[in-house]
Amino acid sequence: MRQATIRTHVRLPVRLPGGQVTTARLFTFDGLADGREHIVLGLGDRSEPAAACGPGVPLVRVHSECLTGDVLGSRRCDCGPQLDDSLDRLASEGGYLLYLRQEGRGIGLYAKIDAYALQDDGLDTFDANVALGYPADGRDYAVAAQMLQALGIGEVRLLTNNPDKTSQLTRLGIGVVEQVPMTVHLTPSNRAYLAAKQARSGEPIRPVRPTRAPARRGSARRPS
Template sequence: MKIEISNIANLPSRFGNYKLKAFKENEKEHLAIFKEPFGEIVNVRIHSECLTGDAIGSLKCDCRDQLEASLDYIEKHGGMVIYLRQEGRNIGLLNKINAYSLQDKGLDTIQANHQLGFKADERTYEIVDIILKDFGITKINLLTNNPEKLGGLKCVQIVSRIPIVITPNKHNKDYLKVKQEQMGHMLKDE
């Protein structure tokens, strides 16, 4: 796997002042958004791209809420958000919109992915190991509700899981119920 790595740049944002470093993996460009200094154990959020949620503010998912909660947490406690270009659980934007169309017809998020010929979740996390190694990070507190992320990292020790508790709305409550009941997401502060 050929990886290109950018220089570090500053990013003042509405969430705080961060530093950025990009990692290009083939055609996908991922981003590390971080606030130093890091301690021995680094707070890390692995966030997969969601154009409809992150940029447009879709209420069908909890992606933007999780991203903003993570950036707030990192601003207060230090650490890193790794923004992965894995739109729609890595099925791509076009397929994600097709899945949305199927959901409009009554399928849930997993059924829609299966109807399109995909697994419930196509994401992988090898690039995260590369990013964490680049920063010399070996121990993390992982901000996640997703059990797949807890088992998907090979190069670091996950010391603890920090839940991201989001209040459901009328548009995403069924989506969150599927994530919890069928995908094992831990959506409560457990």
């Protein structure tokens, strides 16, 4: 795996899901394996350059882009609420959000919407991707490992329920010293989606703590 380097890092004032404002450190990179524009956001005690390689094993969330969930507030998945939870926790404890441009588990935005149509006809989220000629889950976390290595990070506490993220990062040379569980935001709208994730990838469907009211995210992150 080739080495990536930090291209730019800037201070970025950000509003967290609850409405409070903090300052993050936004990193971009050169030399990423897939040529896409992935980013890292350093939060809490990792928001300053001097702390970027600071002591201790950092908390890290690897989050794949989901325009419908992260931005539009879709309830078909729990991506938006998980992003909010990650930002809250990383800002409180200090750590990094790796935001990867891997929409639809790697198939792209338009193809994901096509997959939604097939799901409406009865296929699950994985079989819909396959029916369109794509892998059930085409995400590759090599760029995540590259970005972590560019930041001087060799070990992480990984904020995820997805065992594939842990196994891929481990194979790529990143030590996952702890897999920290995420809240599962189970709703009537995403029950079938989460059940498919549990059956096909081993992610839990039982909420690990009470689901946050959806109005909190919408009031803080979407314009009226």
